[in-house]
Amino acid sequence: MRKIGRMEKIKILVVEDEAPIQELLQFNLERKKYHVKVVDSGEEAIPLAAEFKPDLILLDIMLPGADGLEVCKRLKADPKTAPIPIIMLTALCEEADIVTGLELGADDYVTKPFSPRVLLARVKAALRRISATKPVTSNDDLIQAHNISIDVVRHKVDVDGKDVVLTFTEFKVLQLLSQQPGRVFTRYQIVDAVHGEDYPVTDRSVDVQIVGLRKKLGDAGKFIETVRGIGYRFKEEE
Numbered sequence: 001m002r003k004i005g006r007m008e009k010i011k012i013l014v015v016e017d018e019a020p021i022q023e024l025l026q027f028n029l030e031r032k033k034y035h036v037k038v039v040d041s042g043e044e045a046i047p048l049a050a051e052f053k054p055d056l057i058l059l060d061i062m063l064p065g066a067d068g069l070e071v072c073k074r075l076k077a078d079p080k081t082a083p084i085p086i087i088m089l090t091a092l093c094e095e096a097d098i099v100t101g102l103e104l105g106a107d108d109y110v111t112k113p114f115s116p117r118v119l120l121a122r123v124k125a126a127l128r129r130i131s132a133t134k135p136v137t138s139n140d141d142l143i144q145a146h147n148i149s150i151d152v153v154r155h156k157v158d159v160d161g162k163d164v165v166l167t168f169t170e171f172k173v174l175q176l177l178s179q180q181p182g183r184v185f186t187r188y189q190i191v192d193a194v195h196g197e198d199y200p201v202t203d204r205s206v207d208v209q210i211v212g213l214r215k216k217l218g219d220a221g222k223f224i225e226t227v228r229g230i231g232y233r234f235k236e237e238e
């Protein structure tokens, strides 16, 4: 990921076919001093992403021609554009598409209609995650988030200084989520990260792990948030 100099603007590519939403996005992003380019279709977005080298892409799912999921897949398949984080713009009813998009490598999603405030917060969070590879850690071996300390090397967790005994799988789930606060993981992504791709999985098995994990974390269990219909995320610190 390129280093962003003080005077250099952060570049955002917006892929959206509806003019009012294009304008809303452009206005609000430019107000925050981002350098914005807007295109109407995936066919325009793919070559432009390689050339413009945006720091972030806002990608509508419902597009004429190649839809947002197809565009996401193609961007993630090209080593030049694969590292660029993608935030999908979706309708609330497109839960299955959101899950697919996240599994194709999109970082996040915002549902329409969205408030500019929410959109800008998600943009900032995504940019923060790429600029700091491990946002909450001071070093890679210790994750400190809210009142939870996670010792990655020794597989030890404490909440407010009190040891919490987790199973191997619960620990791996907590580690995955807490390394990228605010990022939503689908159930499949969680199981994949914990067991490798061959592990036979049901949605239910992940839910059971989360229930156990929350219970053991006690009050701190609330930092593992359920994202209805999509999966789970670790709450970002304010």
Ligand code: CA
Binding pocket: 016, 017, 018, 060, 061, 062, 063
């Ligand atoms: Ca659209």
